[in-house]
Amino acid sequence: MAVKKISKSDFADFVDKLLASRKVYAVQAKGDRFDFAPLLSAKDLRLDYDVTLQPPKKFFIPPVETLLTFSTGWPSPEAGAKYKSNYDDEKFVLLGVHPYDMVAINQLDELFRQGYCDNHYFTRRDNATIVAVDVVNPSQNVFAAEMGAAVVKEGFDVLLTDIGDAYVAQIATDKGQQLFATAKMSDAGTEDMKKRQEVQENNKKLLAKHKLKCPASYLPKLLEKAYNHPVWEEKAATCFACGSCNQVCPTCYCFGVQDDVSWDMKTGSRCRAWDGCLLDGFAKVAGNHDFRKNRADRFRHRLYRKAKYVPEKIGGQIACVGCGRCVGACLPDIANPVVVYNRLVDDLGIG
Amino acid sequence: MCECCATEKDIYLPEAATIQKMRLMNDTEMYVRFTMDGPGAPVFDFTPGQFVEVSIAGIGEAPITISSSPTQKDGIEMVIRRIGNVTKAIHKLKAGDKIGIRGPLGKGTYPVEQVKGQNLVFICGGIGLVPQRSFINYVLDNRDDYGEVTILLGTKCYSQRFFQSELEQWLARDDIHFMETIDEAHDCWNGNVGVVTTLIPKIESELATSQVFICGPPIMYKFVLMALAEEKVPKDRIYLNLERKMKCGVGKCGHCQINNYYACIDGPVFKYSDLGVAPEAI
Numbered sequence: 001m002a003v004k005k006i007s008k009s010d011f012a013d014f015v016d017k018l019l020a021s022r023k024v025y026a027v028q029a030k031g032d033r034f035d036f037a038p039l040l041s042a043k044d045l046r047l048d049y050d051v052t053l054q055p056p057k058k059f060f061i062p063p064v065e066t067l068l069t070f071s072t073g074w075p076s077p078e079a080g081a082k083y084k085s086n087y088d089d090e091k092f093v094l095l096g097v098h099p100y101d102m103v104a105i106n107q108l109d110e111l112f113r114q115g116y117c118d119n120h121y122f123t124r125r126d127n128a129t130i131v132a133v134d135v136v137n138p139s140q141n142v143f144a145a146e147m148g149a150a151v152v153k154e155g156f157d158v159l160l161t162d163i164g165d166a167y168v169a170q171i172a173t174d175k176g177q178q179l180f181a182t183a184k185m186s187d188a189g190t191e192d193m194k195k196r197q198e199v200q201e202n203n204k205k206l207l208a209k210h211k212l213k214c215p216a217s218y219l220p221k222l223l224e225k226a227y228n229h230p231v232w233e234e235k236a237a238t239c240f241a242c243g244s245c246n247q248v249c250p251t252c253y254c255f256g257v258q259d260d261v262s263w264d265m266k267t268g269s270r271c272r273a274w275d276g277c278l279l280d281g282f283a284k285v286a287g288n289h290d291f292r293k294n295r296a297d298r299f300r301h302r303l304y305r306k307a308k309y310v311p312e313k314i315g316g317q318i319a320c321v322g323c324g325r326c327v328g329a330c331l332p333d334i335a336n337p338v339v340v341y342n343r344l345v346d347d348l349g350i351g
Numbered sequence: 352m353c354e355c356c357a358t359e360k361d362i363y364l365p366e367a368a369t370i371q372k373m374r375l376m377n378d379t380e381m382y383v384r385f386t387m388d389g390p391g392a393p394v395f396d397f398t399p400g401q402f403v404e405v406s407i408a409g410i411g412e413a414p415i416t417i418s419s420s421p422t423q424k425d426g427i428e429m430v431i432r433r434i435g436n437v438t439k440a441i442h443k444l445k446a447g448d449k450i451g452i453r454g455p456l457g458k459g460t461y462p463v464e465q466v467k468g469q470n471l472v473f474i475c476g477g478i479g480l481v482p483q484r485s486f487i488n489y490v491l492d493n494r495d496d497y498g499e500v501t502i503l504l505g506t507k508c509y510s511q512r513f514f515q516s517e518l519e520q521w522l523a524r525d526d527i528h529f530m531e532t533i534d535e536a537h538d539c540w541n542g543n544v545g546v547v548t549t550l551i552p553k554i555e556s557e558l559a560t561s562q563v564f565i566c567g568p569p570i571m572y573k574f575v576l577m578a579l580a581e582e583k584v585p586k587d588r589i590y591l592n593l594e595r596k597m598k599c600g601v602g603k604c605g606h607c608q609i610n611n612y613y614a615c616i617d618g619p620v621f622k623y624s625d626l627g628v629a630p631e632a633i
Contacts, residue, residue, distance in 0.1 A: 067363045068361075068363060068364060070409075072409045073408065073449065074409070077444055077448040077449060078447045078449065079449065080369075080448075080449025080450075081367075081406075081407075081409075081449065083364055083365055083406075083408065083451060085361040085364050111603070112603065115601065115602050115616055116601035116603070116616075118362060118601075119361055119362070120361075120363070224628070227628070227630065253605075254605030254606070255599070255603070255604050256598065256604070256606075257363075257411065257412065257598060257604070258411065259408065259409050259410055268408060268409045272604075275605070277605060277608075282605075282606065283606065284596065285594070285595055285596045286413075286434040286435050286438070287434060287568075289569050291609070291631055292631070297631075301608075304611075305608075308611065309608070309611040312611055
């Protein structure tokens with residue numbers, strides 16, 4: 001579709017007008033950091049952010065969500081429970097998604113579609129209009145370039161690139177076209193396109209605060225020979241098994257399911273909530289058999305999911321997009337995937 | 352909703368089912384037979400090895416493997432050990448009560464068609480008899496389609512035995528070999544004492560050319576596989592029923608993952624040779 005240009009002041013006017021008619025979640029300052037939150041005024045919008053505290057996955061898989069509501073039938077089990085699907089059916093605009101987070105959303109799309117399609121996820125996904133934005137200020141731990149996620153080609157409805165006093169806006173879908181229908185835009189010229197190209201090419205170099213010693217595409221092969229490497233025990237020795245790395249990860253999507261009942265036990269809801277494979281008991285079954293009892297096993301499982309297990313399900317893409325959030329979230333500083341993978345490259349070599 | 356699921360129902364929504372019969376079989380194991388009320392009523396199509404998520408509103412869901420054969424049309428049977436919140440709640444129900452069912456689930460099932468004409472050996476440990484029973488009874492209902500059938504069952508102690516009258520019928524049949532052992536000697540037990548692997552040398556059919564199916568407690572697999580390796584049974588003739596915490600049952604939640612496999616969608620029955628490098632399997 002079209003590539004347009006919009007001045008920053010016209011963009012601010014457009015956003016303020018948009019707020020009157022649409023629910024908009026956008027990146028804003030939170031203390032001295034940033035996060036996605038409901039936007040009330042264009043002046044709060046910070047498209048120059050480095051990284052958000054939480055990835056935007058929470059808009060598609062909320063930390064806690066109601067899958068079903070039910071009447072329990074209590075106290076007459078012969079009457080039976082009646083279940084009803086619950087869908088969060090509200091249209092919204094997600095404004096300011098960085099390319100690496102967009103790549104993560106694209107991966108989640110595939111994973112929630114595969115085999116059994118998850119309507120709860122896709123109701124939210126279809127209700128979202130995503131405006132992505134190329135990175136202006138790289139965060140201190142970002143390594144998206146190393147994972148091939150410094151720029152993004154698809155998934156968004158609109159992609160903005162800051163070229164100084166204006167944004168170049170790539171309108172990629174009908175939804176994006178409709179969203180920007182009232183915006184005061186002109187066609188992007190050759191010079192504008194050149195500037196956009198420069199930003200994106202630079203980001204492919206700049207979003208690499210941690211350097212991977214092998215191509216990301218080699219990681220699945222690297223892990224094939226690393227299962228019994230001592231690094232898992234070494235790193236896990238100081239792991240709190242707190243699950244922070246899972247929580248801030250844009251590609252982690254494991255969940256638990258739990259029922260809640262009302263005070264009179266007549267109605268209730270079945271909710272799913274984020275879970276984490278680093279947490280104790282994640283793989284425990286009835287009878288107290290725990291298939292990943294050791295922290296080292298769980299630590300290894302996370303990094304194998306990122307670079308081997310999930311890639312096998314999504315056509316080889318590495319399920320770490322290099323946002324670097326886990327690096328900052330991990331108190332004992334053991335979560336950086338690049339450090340672990342580089343150690344394996346050092347010890348096991350390439351090829 | 353995406354195009355692929357626009358017409359599909361909610362994968363987390365249980366369907367109503369009615370309990371037809373319940374019977375406590377020992378201290379902890381409850382026999383349950385149910386029929387579906389709506390879609391698939393009274394008995395949906397399934398393949399031995401598949402499981403259902405049993406739902407008790409307000410308590411939760413538990414994955415339970417179907418124990419009856421698809422040839423049985425008066426209901427679907429399960430055996431439920433009282434061990435967690437959901438299973439405790441199920442034990443309190445009675446015939447006529449309603450439960451929620453999602454399923455059948457699981458794409459890795461017993462190779463019902465592929466092993467026709469071949470000798471079959473079932474090695475069951477304790478409650479591991481329950482999933483195997485679905486295929487065993489299917490084989491017995493289609494007896495001419497399969498070769499020699501050997502069933503080995505090991506139970507921890509005498510009081511934990513269940514399906515006793517059915518086991519007696521298996522013992523009495525002359526077209527199958529059924530052998531049983533209990534781990535701990537008991538005054539009322541005259542049979543073999545010892546773990547299930549002690550029965551393996553007693554198998555009369557040629558083990559190396561048989562198809563072998565294993566289901567039991569986690570600790571059992573290693574020892575059975577070692578015994579089968581000694582008997583030179585190739586890995587592509589061994590099937591493992593690897594049940595895990597299949598929480599969502601549809602390959603999303605991650606709880607049942609065994610290295611790169613999901614027990615719920617890739618299994619729960621796996622061909623040993625297909626598992627490749629999956630140290631978490633055993």
